[in-house]
Amino acid sequence: MVLYVIPADAPKSPLTQVPLMIVLDYLGGNPTFMANFIKAGEHATGADSTIGSNGATVMAFPAHQGTSWNNGLPGNGDTAADIGFLIDVIDDATRNMPVDPAKVSMTGYSEGGFMADLFGCTRPNLLTGFGMVAAAQLKTTLCETHTPLKMMIFAGTKDSQVPYNGFGSLQSAPVTLTQWENIDACSGAEAAIPLNSPVNDGTSVTLHRKPGCPALLYQIVNGGHNWPGAEVTLSTILLGITSQNIDATQAQWEFFLGP
Numbered sequence: 001m002v003l004y005v006i007p008a009d010a011p012k013s014p015l016t017q018v019p020l021m022i023v024l025d026y027l028g029g030n031p032t033f034m035a036n037f038i039k040a041g042e043h044a045t046g047a048d049s050t051i052g053s054n055g056a057t058v059m060a061f062p063a064h065q066g067t068s069w070n071n072g073l074p075g076n077g078d079t080a081a082d083i084g085f086l087i088d089v090i091d092d093a094t095r096n097m098p099v100d101p102a103k104v105s106m107t108g109y110s111e112g113g114f115m116a117d118l119f120g121c122t123r124p125n126l127l128t129g130f131g132m133v134a135a136a137q138l139k140t141t142l143c144e145t146h147t148p149l150k151m152m153i154f155a156g157t158k159d160s161q162v163p164y165n166g167f168g169s170l171q172s173a174p175v176t177l178t179q180w181e182n183i184d185a186c187s188g189a190e191a192a193i194p195l196n197s198p199v200n201d202g203t204s205v206t207l208h209r210k211p212g213c214p215a216l217l218y219q220i221v222n223g224g225h226n227w228p229g230a231e232v233t234l235s236t237i238l239l240g241i242t243s244q245n246i247d248a249t250q251a252q253w254e255f256f257l258g259p
Contacts, residue, residue: 001031001062001063002031002060002061002062002063002089002092003031003032003035003060003061003062003063004058004059004060004061004093004097005035005040005041005058005059005060005061006058006097017098017099017100017103018057018058018098018099018100018103019057019058019099019100019103019104019105019256019257020057020058020059020060020090020093020094020097020099020100020103020104020105021057021058021059021060021104021105021106021107021252021253021256022059022060022061022062022086022089022090022104022105022106022107023035023038023040023059023060023061023106023107023108023109023112024062024064024069024106024107024108024109024112024113024115024116025061025063025064025108025109025112026068026108026109026110026111026112027067027068027110027111028067028068029109029112030063031061031062031063032061034061034109035059035061036231037227037230037231037233038109038227038229038230038231038248038249039229039230039231039249040059040061040249057253057257058093058097058099060089060093062085062086062089064082068111069082069108069111069112069114069115070082070115071111071112071114071115071118071138072114072118072138072140072141073111073114073138073169074169076111079118082115083118083119083122083123086106086115086119087123087126090104090126102128103128103256103257104126104127104128105127105128105129105130105131105150105252105256105257106119106120106127106130106131107130107131107132107133107152107252108131108132108133108135109133109134109135109227110133110134110135110161110162110225111135112135113131113132113133113134113135113136114132114135114137114138114141116130116131116132116135117130117132117135117136117137117138117141117176118138118141120143120149120151121141121142121143124147124148124149125147127149128149128150128256128257129149129150129151129152129214129252129255129256130149130150130151130152131151131152131153131154131248131252131256132151132152132153132154132176133153133154133227133228133248134154134155134156134159134161134162134225134226134227135153135155135162136153136155136162136166136170136171136172136173136175136176137171137175137176137179138169138170138171139169139170139171140169143179143180143183146183147183148183148184148185148214149180149183149184149214150214150215150255150256151180151184151214151215151216152215152216152217152218152251152252152255153173153176153177153216153217153218154218154220154227154228154246154248154251155173155217155218155219155220155223156220156222156223156224156225156226156240156241156243157219157220157221157222157223158222158223158224158240158241159223159224159225159240160224160225160239160240161225161239162225164219173217173219174208174217176217177208177215177216177217180215181210181213181215183215184213184214184215186210186212186213186214186215187210188210188211188212188213189210189211190208190209190210191208191209191210191211192206192207192208192219193206193207193208193209194206195207195245195246196245197245198245199243199244199245201241201243201244201245202222202241203220203221203222203223203241203243203244203245204221204222204245205218205219205220205221205228205243205245205246206218206219206221207219216255218246218248218251220243220246222241222243223240223241223242223243224236224239224240224241224242225239225240226239226240226241226242226243227242227248227249228242228243228244228245228246228247228248229242229243229244229246229247229248229249229250230242230248230249
Protein backbone atom coordinates (compact mmCIF):
# COMPACT_ATOMS: atom_id res chain seq x y z
CA MET A 1 0.00 0.00 0.00
CA VAL A 2 1.17 3.52 -0.82
CA LEU A 3 -0.38 6.76 0.42
CA TYR A 4 0.08 9.64 -2.01
CA VAL A 5 -0.20 13.32 -1.08
CA ILE A 6 -0.94 15.25 -4.26
CA PRO A 7 -1.31 19.06 -4.16
CA ALA A 8 -4.56 20.49 -5.50
CA ASP A 9 -2.57 22.57 -7.99
CA ALA A 10 -0.73 19.56 -9.39
CA PRO A 11 -0.88 19.49 -13.20
CA LYS A 12 -3.51 17.24 -14.74
CA SER A 13 -1.69 16.74 -18.02
CA PRO A 14 0.79 13.84 -18.17
CA LEU A 15 2.93 16.08 -20.37
CA THR A 16 3.64 18.30 -17.35
CA GLN A 17 5.74 16.38 -14.87
CA VAL A 18 6.50 17.19 -11.23
CA PRO A 19 9.01 15.84 -8.68
CA LEU A 20 8.32 12.87 -6.40
CA MET A 21 9.51 12.61 -2.80
CA ILE A 22 9.20 9.17 -1.16
CA VAL A 23 9.04 9.16 2.66
CA LEU A 24 9.73 5.98 4.64
CA ASP A 25 8.34 5.67 8.15
CA TYR A 26 9.82 4.33 11.38
CA LEU A 27 9.65 1.10 13.38
CA GLY A 28 5.95 0.37 13.92
CA GLY A 29 4.83 3.37 11.91
CA ASN A 30 2.29 3.71 9.13
CA PRO A 31 1.88 6.00 6.10
CA THR A 32 -1.07 8.02 7.40
CA PHE A 33 0.56 8.89 10.70
CA MET A 34 3.86 9.66 8.98
CA ALA A 35 2.20 12.03 6.51
CA ASN A 36 0.42 13.90 9.30
CA PHE A 37 3.52 13.82 11.52
CA ILE A 38 5.72 15.69 9.03
CA LYS A 39 2.83 17.97 7.96
CA ALA A 40 2.79 16.70 4.38
CA GLY A 41 -0.45 18.42 3.48
CA GLU A 42 0.79 21.74 4.81
CA HIS A 43 3.96 21.48 2.76
CA ALA A 44 2.06 20.46 -0.36
CA THR A 45 -0.57 23.20 -0.18
CA GLY A 46 1.05 26.00 1.80
CA ALA A 47 3.96 28.32 1.15
CA ASP A 48 6.23 25.46 0.17
CA SER A 49 4.05 24.62 -2.83
CA THR A 50 6.03 27.17 -4.84
CA ILE A 51 8.91 24.71 -4.89
CA GLY A 52 9.12 22.54 -7.99
CA SER A 53 7.45 22.53 -11.37
CA ASN A 54 4.18 24.45 -11.42
CA GLY A 55 4.26 24.68 -7.64
CA ALA A 56 3.64 20.98 -7.07
CA THR A 57 5.45 17.98 -5.65
CA VAL A 58 3.93 14.55 -5.14
CA MET A 59 4.78 12.85 -1.85
CA ALA A 60 4.54 9.06 -1.49
CA PHE A 61 4.32 7.19 1.81
CA PRO A 62 4.80 3.44 1.21
CA ALA A 63 3.79 0.91 3.87
CA HIS A 64 6.31 -1.68 5.00
CA GLN A 65 5.28 -5.24 5.78
CA GLY A 66 5.55 -6.27 9.40
CA THR A 67 6.84 -3.81 11.97
CA SER A 68 9.71 -2.28 10.00
CA TRP A 69 11.66 -2.10 6.75
CA ASN A 70 14.08 -4.82 5.68
CA ASN A 71 16.94 -2.37 5.92
CA GLY A 72 19.90 -4.52 6.88
CA LEU A 73 19.45 -4.61 10.65
CA PRO A 74 19.68 -8.17 12.04
CA GLY A 75 16.31 -9.89 12.02
CA ASN A 76 14.60 -7.39 9.70
CA GLY A 77 14.30 -9.76 6.74
CA ASP A 78 15.33 -9.84 3.09
CA THR A 79 16.60 -6.45 1.96
CA ALA A 80 16.10 -7.34 -1.72
CA ALA A 81 12.35 -7.65 -1.18
CA ASP A 82 11.94 -4.09 0.07
CA ILE A 83 14.37 -2.68 -2.48
CA GLY A 84 12.25 -4.33 -5.16
CA PHE A 85 9.07 -2.94 -3.61
CA LEU A 86 10.43 0.62 -3.62
CA ILE A 87 11.53 0.22 -7.24
CA ASP A 88 7.92 -0.73 -7.99
CA VAL A 89 6.68 2.37 -6.13
CA ILE A 90 8.85 4.58 -8.34
CA ASP A 91 7.75 2.73 -11.46
CA ASP A 92 4.07 3.01 -10.53
CA ALA A 93 4.31 6.73 -9.80
CA THR A 94 6.20 7.56 -12.96
CA ARG A 95 3.81 5.49 -15.11
CA ASN A 96 0.49 6.55 -13.62
CA MET A 97 1.09 10.07 -12.35
CA PRO A 98 2.61 13.20 -13.88
CA VAL A 99 5.89 12.44 -12.07
CA ASP A 100 9.29 13.25 -13.55
CA PRO A 101 11.48 10.12 -13.29
CA ALA A 102 14.56 12.37 -13.25
CA LYS A 103 13.35 14.10 -10.07
CA VAL A 104 12.72 11.29 -7.60
CA SER A 105 14.09 11.57 -4.06
CA MET A 106 13.73 9.41 -0.96
CA THR A 107 13.99 10.07 2.74
CA GLY A 108 13.20 8.21 5.93
CA TYR A 109 12.82 8.57 9.67
CA SER A 110 14.74 6.27 12.04
CA GLU A 111 14.61 2.75 10.55
CA GLY A 112 13.08 4.29 7.43
CA GLY A 113 16.24 6.37 7.19
CA PHE A 114 18.37 3.22 7.25
CA MET A 115 16.24 1.95 4.35
CA ALA A 116 16.58 5.18 2.37
CA ASP A 117 20.35 4.97 2.78
CA LEU A 118 20.37 1.32 1.67
CA PHE A 119 18.32 2.19 -1.40
CA GLY A 120 20.60 5.14 -2.20
CA CYS A 121 23.61 2.83 -1.95
CA THR A 122 22.16 0.09 -4.14
CA ARG A 123 20.01 1.96 -6.68
CA PRO A 124 21.42 5.51 -6.88
CA ASN A 125 20.53 5.67 -10.58
CA LEU A 126 16.85 5.96 -9.63
CA LEU A 127 17.26 8.95 -7.28
CA THR A 128 18.34 12.57 -7.38
CA GLY A 129 19.07 12.38 -3.67
CA PHE A 130 18.12 10.81 -0.34
CA GLY A 131 17.88 11.80 3.29
CA MET A 132 18.23 10.24 6.72
CA VAL A 133 16.40 11.77 9.67
CA ALA A 134 17.37 10.44 13.11
CA ALA A 135 19.30 7.75 11.26
CA ALA A 136 22.82 6.94 10.10
CA GLN A 137 24.43 4.41 7.81
CA LEU A 138 24.56 0.87 9.14
CA LYS A 139 28.00 -0.74 9.26
CA THR A 140 26.53 -3.56 7.16
CA THR A 141 25.40 -1.20 4.37
CA LEU A 142 28.04 -1.11 1.66
CA CYS A 143 27.92 1.53 -1.08
CA GLU A 144 29.65 -0.44 -3.79
CA THR A 145 28.43 1.60 -6.76
CA HIS A 146 30.15 4.84 -5.69
CA THR A 147 27.64 6.80 -7.78
CA PRO A 148 27.52 10.47 -6.71
CA LEU A 149 24.22 11.43 -5.12
CA LYS A 150 22.80 14.26 -3.04
CA MET A 151 22.59 13.21 0.60
CA MET A 152 21.35 14.86 3.81
CA ILE A 153 21.53 13.71 7.43
CA PHE A 154 19.61 15.23 10.35
CA ALA A 155 21.12 13.93 13.60
CA GLY A 156 20.39 14.97 17.17
CA THR A 157 23.25 15.09 19.66
CA LYS A 158 20.92 13.75 22.36
CA ASP A 159 19.35 11.01 20.27
CA SER A 160 19.18 7.98 22.58
CA GLN A 161 17.99 5.60 19.84
CA VAL A 162 20.51 6.45 17.09
CA PRO A 163 23.42 8.07 18.98
CA TYR A 164 25.15 10.90 17.16
CA ASN A 165 28.53 9.27 17.73
CA GLY A 166 27.35 5.79 16.78
CA PHE A 167 26.82 2.59 18.73
CA GLY A 168 26.99 -1.09 17.85
CA SER A 169 25.90 -1.60 14.24
CA LEU A 170 25.18 2.12 13.81
CA GLN A 171 27.89 4.38 12.41
CA SER A 172 28.27 7.88 13.72
CA ALA A 173 26.73 10.76 11.81
CA PRO A 174 30.17 12.29 11.03
CA VAL A 175 31.51 8.98 9.68
CA THR A 176 28.41 8.58 7.50
CA LEU A 177 28.95 12.09 6.15
CA THR A 178 32.61 11.34 5.39
CA GLN A 179 31.67 8.20 3.45
CA TRP A 180 29.30 10.15 1.23
CA GLU A 181 31.79 12.99 0.82
CA ASN A 182 34.16 10.37 -0.59
CA ILE A 183 31.48 8.89 -2.86
CA ASP A 184 30.63 12.38 -4.10
CA ALA A 185 34.36 13.11 -4.65
CA CYS A 186 34.22 16.21 -2.45
CA SER A 187 37.42 18.04 -1.58
CA GLY A 188 38.50 20.90 0.63
CA ALA A 189 38.10 21.51 4.34
CA GLU A 190 34.81 20.66 5.98
CA ALA A 191 33.16 23.67 7.63
CA ALA A 192 30.84 23.72 10.65
CA ILE A 193 28.35 26.52 9.99
CA PRO A 194 25.99 27.59 12.81
CA LEU A 195 22.52 28.43 11.51
CA ASN A 196 20.12 31.02 12.87
CA SER A 197 17.93 29.82 15.74
CA PRO A 198 14.61 31.68 15.43
CA VAL A 199 12.92 29.46 18.04
CA ASN A 200 14.08 29.29 21.65
CA ASP A 201 13.41 25.60 22.22
CA GLY A 202 16.79 24.57 23.65
CA THR A 203 18.21 23.42 20.32
CA SER A 204 20.50 24.87 17.69
CA VAL A 205 21.55 23.65 14.25
CA THR A 206 25.04 23.38 12.79
CA LEU A 207 25.55 22.51 9.13
CA HIS A 208 28.62 20.38 8.34
CA ARG A 209 29.68 20.55 4.69
CA LYS A 210 32.67 20.73 2.37
CA PRO A 211 32.58 23.56 -0.20
CA GLY A 212 29.97 22.82 -2.85
CA CYS A 213 29.60 19.23 -1.68
CA PRO A 214 26.17 17.56 -2.16
CA ALA A 215 26.59 15.61 1.10
CA LEU A 216 25.28 17.53 4.13
CA LEU A 217 24.99 16.88 7.85
CA TYR A 218 22.66 18.97 9.98
CA GLN A 219 23.77 18.49 13.56
CA ILE A 220 20.79 19.20 15.81
CA VAL A 221 22.43 20.28 19.07
CA ASN A 222 20.36 18.98 22.03
CA GLY A 223 17.92 17.38 19.57
CA GLY A 224 16.44 13.98 20.31
CA HIS A 225 15.27 11.08 18.17
CA ASN A 226 12.92 13.30 16.22
CA TRP A 227 12.10 14.78 12.81
CA PRO A 228 13.01 18.50 13.05
CA GLY A 229 10.05 20.74 12.32
CA ALA A 230 7.54 17.91 12.77
CA GLU A 231 4.49 17.83 15.01
CA VAL A 232 5.27 17.51 18.72
CA THR A 233 3.33 14.69 20.37
CA LEU A 234 3.52 12.86 23.69
CA SER A 235 5.55 10.08 22.09
CA THR A 236 8.03 12.49 20.50
CA ILE A 237 8.46 14.36 23.80
CA LEU A 238 9.59 11.07 25.33
CA LEU A 239 12.23 10.82 22.59
CA GLY A 240 13.74 14.23 23.30
CA ILE A 241 13.37 17.74 21.91
CA THR A 242 11.93 18.17 18.42
CA SER A 243 13.85 21.15 17.11
CA GLN A 244 11.77 23.82 15.40
CA ASN A 245 14.88 25.68 14.24
CA ILE A 246 14.92 23.79 10.95
CA ASP A 247 12.21 22.02 8.98
CA ALA A 248 13.65 18.74 7.73
CA THR A 249 10.85 18.24 5.21
CA GLN A 250 11.27 21.62 3.57
CA ALA A 251 15.08 21.51 3.71
CA GLN A 252 15.19 18.17 1.90
CA TRP A 253 12.50 19.21 -0.58
CA GLU A 254 14.42 22.34 -1.56
CA PHE A 255 17.81 20.59 -1.66
CA PHE A 256 16.72 17.64 -3.79
CA LEU A 257 14.93 19.90 -6.29
CA GLY A 258 17.73 22.44 -6.52
CA PRO A 259 20.66 22.49 -8.93
